[in-house]
Amino acid sequence: MTAQAPMFADLAGDISVSFEFFPPKTEKMEEQLWQAITQLEPLSPSFVSVTYGAGGSTRERTHATVSRIVRETSLVPAAHLTCVAASKGEIDEIADQYWEAGVRSIVALRGDPQGTDARFAPHPDGYASAADLVAGLSARHAFDISVAAYPEVHPEATSASADLDNLKRKLDAGANRAITQFFFSPEAYFRFLDKALAAGISAPILPGIMPVTSFAAIRRMSANTEIPSWMEAMFEGLDDRPGPRALVAAVVAADLCRRLYEGGVRDFHFYTLNRAEQAYATCHLLGLRPKETAA
Incomplete structure (x- = not known):
């Protein structure tokens, strides 16, 4: 009988990665964030993104985190x-502050409605859409801009084709790449790529990978993202067992990435939720090694 190599043994580590963090609200959360950044920095990510919410305090935390990273x-x-x-003037001022702080990369998003509002309503003096925001940022400074994409369609989109048209508008307005909402089916991602190419979209579309830190949270955040029945079964009974859950989550995320890799993907974006272990383990299984120990 021929011995079969382990499932990740043949991966060359010829990938690029990026990581998403969120700004901390407390001193303890700040410590956790910087532990994650310290652990992941040696993997030489192409960039790291820092999320942002409406409201002055959140904006200030994002700016403080980004400035410290710089x-x-x-x-x-x-x-x-x-x-x-936010008005256009407020957003332009924030963009100017980032530029002056040495920040050259932006993730431009429409953003979620505030409070219990079911639908987004633009600020009377603000940008009406992510495409408008991209155009405004591009006119102001030579930012490298990423935007969001939805392999399983944005929950508020009227149709899959309308959602794809919106993505094309964002890229045509000056964005350099798209990053997808998380998904658990490689087929959903590859079908989306095929449709994007057919629509004339040639910009890179990075798959967004979400290791499961809490399956209950994944259910809440999934919106239009399909959660496979096998995944429900795999995480059953683990929400109160963080150690085993983390081990299972890393393998599930790495297997998804391996199947994407087999389809030609070499660039991965990880939603870390400010925890390094699972993203690091997944990158390690994909063959990526810290720059200090690279041959």
């Missing part, structure tokens, strides 16, 4: 910016 690390930070609850 000052204290070798990482390339990409600051999130949204259209929610």
